[in-house]
Amino acid sequence: xxxxxxxxxxxxxxxKSGMTLMLGGFGLCGIPENSLKALAKSKINNLTCxxxxxxxxxxxxxxxxxxxxxxxxxxxxVGENKEFERQFLSGELEVExxxxxxxxxxxxxxxxxxxxxxxxxxxxTEFAVGKEVREFNGKMHLLELALTADFSIVKAxxxxxxxxxxxxxxxxxxxxxMAMAGKITIAEVEELVPAGELNPNHIHTPGIFVxxxxxxxxxxxxxxxxxxx
Amino acid sequence: xxxxxxxxxQRIAKELQDGYYVNLGIGIPTLVANYIPEGISVTLxxxxxxxGIGPFPEKGKSDADLINAGKQTVTALPGASFFDSATSFAMxxxxxxxxxxxxxxxxSEKGDIASWKIPGKMVKGPGGAMDLxxxxxxxxxxxxxxxxxxxxxxxxxxxxxxxxxxxVKNIVTDLAFLKVTKEGFKLLERAPGxxxxxxxxxxxxxxxxxxxxxxMEF
Numbered sequence: 001x002x003x004x005x006x007x008x009x010x011x012x013x014x015x016k017s018g019m020t021l022m023l024g025g026f027g028l029c030g031i032p033e034n035s036l037k038a039l040a041k042s043k044i045n046n047l048t049c050x051x052x053x054x055x056x057x058x059x060x061x062x063x064x065x066x067x068x069x070x071x072x073x074x075x076x077x078v079g080e081n082k083e084f085e086r087q088f089l090s091g092e093l094e095v096e097x098x099x100x101x102x103x104x105x106x107x108x109x110x111x112x113x114x115x116x117x118x119x120x121x122x123x124x125t126e127f128a129v130g131k132e133v134r135e136f137n138g139k140m141h142l143l144e145l146a147l148t149a150d151f152s153i154v155k156a157x158x159x160x161x162x163x164x165x166x167x168x169x170x171x172x173x174x175x176x177x178m179a180m181a182g183k184i185t186i187a188e189v190e191e192l193v194p195a196g197e198l199n200p201n202h203i204h205t206p207g208i209f210v211x212x213x214x215x216x217x218x219x220x221x222x223x224x225x226x227x228x229x
Numbered sequence: 230x231x232x233x234x235x236x237x238x239q240r241i242a243k244e245l246q247d248g249y250y251v252n253l254g255i256g257i258p259t260l261v262a263n264y265i266p267e268g269i270s271v272t273l274x275x276x277x278x279x280x281g282i283g284p285f286p287e288k289g290k291s292d293a294d295l296i297n298a299g300k301q302t303v304t305a306l307p308g309a310s311f312f313d314s315a316t317s318f319a320m321x322x323x324x325x326x327x328x329x330x331x332x333x334x335x336x337s338e339k340g341d342i343a344s345w346k347i348p349g350k351m352v353k354g355p356g357g358a359m360d361l362x363x364x365x366x367x368x369x370x371x372x373x374x375x376x377x378x379x380x381x382x383x384x385x386x387x388x389x390x391x392x393x394x395x396x397v398k399n400i401v402t403d404l405a406f407l408k409v410t411k412e413g414f415k416l417l418e419r420a421p422g423x424x425x426x427x428x429x430x431x432x433x434x435x436x437x438x439x440x441x442x443x444x445m446e447f
Contacts, residue, residue: 026277026314027300029293052314079353080300088352097352100276101318101360108315119322120363124341124394127359157294169311170278171294176313204313221293227301228288 003163003207004192005214008038011186015151017044018071022107022147022178023051023061024154027080027224030171031060032155032188034216045069050147052103052174054078059222068092074147076100080224099127102144104177109146111180111209116145152182155216156205159189160196163210164203172204179209188216230422231403232445237371239264240445241330241401244369245271252276252321252361254331255299257371261330272308274326276357278317281309298357318357322364329365331358333372333397335387338434340397340409342370343389355392362393374402374431381433383407383414404428406445413437418445 005011012035015021025031036055040063047070054073055062064070065083072094078084087093098106099121109117118141122128132143154175157168165187167175179185187205192215232240238260245251245261247269253259262282265271273282275297282297283304291302305311320326333344342362345355362368375381383400400407405428406418413435419428421444429436 026298027296029277029296029300075354077354077356097354099355099359099363100314100357101322104314104318105322119360121322121360121393122355123363125359125391127355167311167313169292169294169305170275170296172311172313173278174314177315223291223293223302224296224300225302226291227285227303228291229285 003211003213004161005212007214008034008188008216011035011188011212011214012038012042014184015039015044018046019150020048020050022149022152022182023049024173024175024178025051025053025060026170026173027053028056028060028222030155030167030173030175031055032153033219034188035153035186036060036063039069040064040067046071048072048074050074050107050149052076052100054081054084056080056224057083059220065093072096074098074103076103104174106144106147107174107181108177110148111177114146116143118143147181149182150184152178152185154179154185154187156187156189158191158193158198159187159213160193160198160207161213162195163187163207163213164198165189165205165210166198166202167204176205179205184211185209186211187213189213190216190219230420232420233403235260236447237401237403239447240406241369241371242266244399245269245328249327250274250280250320250325251328251330252326252365254329254358256332258330258332259299274317274320275303276314276317276321276361278312278314279303279305279309280312280320281306283309318360321357321360324364324366326365328367328369329361330369330371331361333370333382334389335382335384336370336397336400336409337384337387338409338413340395341387342392342397343387344392346390348390358392362396367399368397369399369401370397371401374404374428381431383432383434385434404431410437415439416442418443420445
């Protein structure tokens with residue numbers, strides 16, 4: 001079976017308006033730049049996007065927001081984006097915020113076939129409203145539901161033709177779990193090599209989770225807050 | 230004299246112990262990294278997937294794939310490791326992180342903390358703060374004792390949306406080092422030159438003052 005596709009345009013084939021997408025990355029680190037650009041060029045809209053953050057005004061998911069392609073965001077932290085703020089305050093954009101670890105685990109659980117689980121984060125806060133509360137080991141926990149997506153789009157440093165992925169430094173973040181939780185998972189990679197060239201001991205995401213893979217190009221890898229000594 | 234932000238961080242750093250894994254929040258908590266006592270080994274965790282945070286990079290050596298949870302470029306120390314966000318929060322939720330230091334808008338005498346949202350202003354989201362306060366073995370809040378309007382941030386009950394309940398263990402402010410007990414805020418130390426009366430005046434929640442309160446030592 002050939003998982004390799006030519007480019008982002010071919011990779012996003014089948015994504016339709018109204019679908020739910022997961023998009024990897026933390027801030028602008030490890031985001032699938034090529035696929036995001038292809039989505040922005042498409043006229044696909046009314047999307048539900050699950051992503052830790054919402055990009056900045058002119059980069060990452062921020063571009064899809066600008067073109068009003070997103071109906072709902074499921075995230076943990078959405079600062080750094082004025083257009084997001086405007087659409088949220090005007091009611092154009094629906095937003096579901098999550099504690100970050102809860103979001104990560106909801107995605108991991110979705111990929112791992114666990115429909116729901118209990119965590120202590122958010123107990124006693126507005127995040128507990130409407131959720132089942134249960135005590136374990138003397139501590140209160142909230143029932144959280146798993147997340148899955150019609151398509152997950154992730155980005156890795158290296159990939160092979162079997163779909164195995166290796167991330168670079170902190171660019172792993174949400175990518176590894178999201179790769180597991182998509183009905184169809186698209187991976188874009190900086191370097192695509194034939195099966196057998198990556199050391200199997202070093203694989204982060206096994207190829208079983210990846211349906212389509214392509215070599216991305218012209219990575220901008222923008223830095224949000226460059227800080228030096 | 231009330232402490233400045235660096236001195237607050239310096240006092241908190243004295244609480245670090247050899248072998249600690251520590252998560253430092255954004256703002257004053259980040260400064261704690263500058264005052265890790267000599268002779269002890271402390272490993273800093275960043276919830277976006279890095280254990281072993283190093284200093285900021287040299288100019289021109291920034292790596293877009295190497296950032297902290299505040300999205301600033303950082304470096305990784307020898308012995309560091311990278312991992313995904315679910316593993317990162319397994320470290321936090323599983324109680325493997327020894328100490329969390331974070332900022333706050335308000336703390337209540339019961340140890341509740343409000344730090345993520347001011348209604349009417351932009352909501353940015355909780356990020357990892359709710360997971361951290363719900364599970365950390367020890368939480369130290371670093372903040373000013375009063376807000377810019379001079380109102381106490383150490384309250385009977387928090388007025389802002391909560392980040393977590395009954396979780397804060399210690400607080401270091403510009404005026405004092407306090408412990409949260411079942412009975413209220415217990416004053417342990419005062420900033421050099423700050424009187425107990427000044428601290429009482431700046432604290433709205435129940436403050437317990439027993440015996441002579443020593444000045445902080447640096």
